[in-house]
Amino acid sequence: MAVQKSEQSAQSAPAKSAPDATRRSERSRRAIYDAALALVAEAGYPKTTIEGIAARAGVGKQTIYRWWSSKADVLMEAFLDLAEQSTPEAGPVAYTFPDTGDVAADVKAVLRATVDQLRDPRFEVPSRALAAEGVVNEQLGRELVAKLMQPSLDLYIGRLRAAQDAGQVRADIDPRIALEFFISPLAQRWLQRTGPISYEYTDTLVDYALHGLAPR
């Protein structure tokens, strides 16, 4: 893909004359994010094109290709940027996890916040687009998990460990598996539209998970 002219690249300089990030136009970056998110929301991911983003942002195509490697890449950064702006400091899921001492109540609260977010139409289309791309495109998928999901998962793990210390969760439980009982059913209902998403539903998940399906 890179051209690699003569010996130059063999020495030290990167093959493709890496662009100078210090001179990058902030104006263009912002315009591209906005255009990308707007187009994805309006027309859907497949009908969103780099050419369309460039035109809408009032930007040359090369300015996009200079800084991003693909449509998915642009969109992911735009989405991350949006997420950062939306949760400037706190955000229950993003940065902290409540610990009132009652793990059931705490998890229910966080899941209710997640339900709210999944229902926010501003997030809906780009999130689905990214999730879909991540299913098929391994590299992007791993990036998505690492950047968007892992921080939240770590908070779950932390809270579950605390619950184990407090004796509210069995000590022989692996928190990395346990958290999936809260996250995965919700994720699948959302991704595959296999059922309604509500506070009642997530509350039920927590109760079933903690106390088990079998009679005691």
Place this chain on the structure above:
Amino acid sequence: MAVQKSEQSAQSAPAKSAPDATRRSERSRRAIYDAALALVAEAGYPKTTIEGIAARAGVGKQTIYRWWSSKADVLMEAFLDLAEQSTPEAGPVAYTFPDTGDVAADVKAVLRATVDQLRDPRFEVPSRALAAEGVVNEQLGRELVAKLMQPSLDLYIGRLRAAQDAGQVRADIDPRIALEFFISPLAQRWLQRTGPISYEYTDTLVDYALHGLAPR
């Protein structure tokens, strides 16, 4: 896909002169399925093109457009056809669910079969492609759920109901939610590559789900 319900449409809407299915070439249909699955497996979903499928199948493009409305549509039918062939009669997940009286053992067995299937490379790429498309394309997504997943889910529901009758699962549990504890974590690990998939993992899921995370 074709409309033409009752006589109504024949009068009011000349539409596009729905093709005569009785004259359809079985040879072409088979060749298209084979080509589509092969190309998706070799090059991935986005690089699979209708033109490529037609060329590989030795078929005119119009023959594809005549019978399917999109690449996703072709692939879904091809995949359904493959699934049908693969499970000609039985297949534990597809048509029956074991009932040895021990619900834990039965669910573990079925999940182990699912693990095997998810690891079969023949299914890997087309399944991901379809799942991804279904995330973004609501219509296709619902079709996928209805045709590919629902039959299996119904079997889970049946088995859980039997377990309730036998007193192995609490009577106040909603089986439609309970089954997600088995299915969704596995699905998410596979779709989003958030963790390894093994018999050990699914066995653990069953144990955690049945007995709960909380100490008893």
Place this chain on the structure above:
Amino acid sequence: MAVQKSEQSAQSAPAKSAPDATRRSERSRRAIYDAALALVAEAGYPKTTIEGIAARAGVGKQTIYRWWSSKADVLMEAFLDLAEQSTPEAGPVAYTFPDTGDVAADVKAVLRATVDQLRDPRFEVPSRALAAEGVVNEQLGRELVAKLMQPSLDLYIGRLRAAQDAGQVRADIDPRIALEFFISPLAQRWLQRTGPISYEYTDTLVDYALHGLAPR
């Protein structure tokens, strides 16, 4: 082109199982002529398709391919048929040439009739279409000349020979060349739209041709 299966064709039967003309449907033939002429007149030659002719005539495509070899072929026969119907018996150009003893007057009269015909919109589009095809397609061109033009040219030759006998045209003139002075300028004006076509114009042609451009 022909398929020539097995030895059959090597024996005596024509290679392509020549259709049995006695069973040919007169109804279809007429409908095809009508449809072809109508479509050419409405949409022009290039937009007229065999498929369109068949649909309009209420005829299967094969019925056209069985009896004609190309779009040009259909149209030529249709046009010939039209011409035959239009000049059932007489028709000044088609079958006889006036001989009043005054060659100038006679030729002028015939040319005026030709002017009338060239201006008839019923003939305009199909004639142009055929002429154009004949320019590029040698076989069709020769057929056109032979079937549509030669009869008229022969009449001119006859009339000019009579004029030579009567002393109105020089004996050393080749009538086959002389007639071009009347026909070709008119034809070119019409085909290439290089000038208006009128009685006055054709009258002038005759005068100039007979008496020469040089002063006498």
Place this chain on the structure above:
Amino acid sequence: MAVQKSEQSAQSAPAKSAPDATRRSERSRRAIYDAALALVAEAGYPKTTIEGIAARAGVGKQTIYRWWSSKADVLMEAFLDLAEQSTPEAGPVAYTFPDTGDVAADVKAVLRATVDQLRDPRFEVPSRALAAEGVVNEQLGRELVAKLMQPSLDLYIGRLRAAQDAGQVRADIDPRIALEFFISPLAQRWLQRTGPISYEYTDTLVDYALHGLAPR
């Protein structure tokens, strides 16, 4: 072809954003001309396709569609370009008309040059193709006449006027009609293959035309 007259169109009609001619690739233009002429010569006009021209020229299809509106348009420009190259300065027909004082000799000389050109196989197929298209396509026909024929016709008119001044052609003759006696019979013989084309033939045309068919 491009519209964009004055500022008006820039406001009222965004049209199709006329391409920037200053950035046009000369290399592509030449390659397209060459490919177009070669293909027409090899395969004939109807079998020459834009796709084929693009492939042979090593050019994207859009590069053709960007600058030309149709196959006929490409071919006409290619042909005009060829003609320009062939007659870089002089060329008897194209730019000057001999005037030795003997109009008969001069016209015969020019017609002999025309005969040579009509027989040049390099010109044969594209010329026929364009002429045929011009018969059917009025816009192209008028362009062809204006760009390819009119300059020559004007030279004839000029020479005939001089002959009138010199008393070699009658003063009451309309040169625009008179020239057709030289041009049209030759054109028709060529276009419709109604007879052989030779120096002898064109010489005869000149003699007959100047001295008339009638005895003097």
Place this chain on the structure above:
DNA sequence: GCCTAATCGAGACGGTACGTCTCGTCTTCAC
């Protein structure tokens, strides 16, 4: 505060695939 190199908007370019249209052949029924 100028100079100059990189970034920018713009868009032409060689390509690929799209979804549609028509070709000429082949197959299926009805008559």
Place this chain on the structure above:
DNA sequence: GTGAAGACGAGACGTACCGTCTCGATTAGGC
């Protein structure tokens, strides 16, 4: 066995985008 109907393999149509490649015209940062 002809004829209407139309599915088929083939391939061109004209369009939309791809990712690369020039073009001036800003537009900074280092001097």
